[in-house]
Amino acid sequence: MQDFDFDDLHPDTLAIRAGTTRTEFGEHSDAMYLTSSFCVGSAEEASLKFTNQIPGFIYSRFTNPTVTAFEERLAALEGAEKAIATASGMAAILALGMAHLKAGDHVVASNGLFGATIQLFNTYFAKFGVEISYASPTDPAAWQAAAKPNTRLFFLETPSNPLTEVADIRAIADIAHANGALLAVDNCFCTPILQQPLKLGADLVVHSATKYLDGQGRVLGGAVAGKNELVDPVYLFLRTAGPSLSPFNAWVILKGMETLPLRMRAHCDNALKLAQWLEQQPQIERVYYPGLPSHPQYALAQQQQKGGGGIVSFEVKGGRDAAWALVDRVQLLSRTANLGDVRSTITHPASTTHGRVTPEARAAAGIREGLIRISVGLENIDDLIADLQRGLA
């Protein structure tokens, strides 16, 4: 839909301009197309569109102009040939699996994944005969050791949730390819502003647009991006099965993305200051933040990411009781599991996002009872620190 060469533009510009279209009315801001279907001029045109012989909009489960604008903007930022939007981040991971896996295939996934992603792999993909193994995101050799002749997909998040472990995308992509597998990276925490996995050798990127892409905690959305030949099967699944993105949500996210570069820089600044402060507090055992020199993969994060991101986790001394007391005492931070919002949020992962994961799996993933995750928002850093100081007192 775009008639402009976007290759030489900076991310700040792409976030605002890529995917923009105008109707004959000349509207300056992106229009929203709330329509479930589209009319055709003739029976022949309908036939040509339905059989993919000519492009065009048919039905919003397939495509919709507002959704396409979001897809083009995200693809431009990720450096992808194509992006396909989904109803949520989980719908993106489901669609990726449905498109690229079959019974008898094997997947290697990092053991620090988002809780629902682990559930999806262990409960549903497994039910359809897909075998899953887990490997440490920080140990590329473990991925080679886990690979089998039927391994079709490597799947990782970096930095991981909630421990912010950083995986070496290029090293793990090389191992995936040597084993005939694809590498998919969940780029939710960094967004393309801080990290472009496709440029580091990943084959597919998945997003929860619910997080930083919207950035204001309003709607759910997701996407899968990569080369045409890998994204087209994902589109065919969505068009058939229906977890497609609503044009209303696409429009909200499209507007959110215009400030994504600015917001990501501000999230990184606030998060680094908070992490540095937390490291000085006697009640804190350990801080997890890729922008701190004490982080085990600090050097890798410096080279792979343009900033530490907005997620800071830490362990308070005193286990679950101390962690719950902190969660209960803060007044400014929101007690909610959402992240990537302008409002800072506080979560106790062991009893919430990872509450349905077995204690053994939780221990293997290093989610301890004293662990707290903060999604650092854009409030003034002094106010955030004062709130946590009150909570820790």
Ligand SMILES: *Cc1c(COP(=O)(O)O)cnc(C)c1O
């Ligand atoms: C939230 C999240 C998801 C799932 O996204 P939804 O939009 O909530 O379905 C997947 N991966 C990561 C890393 C997330 O934080």
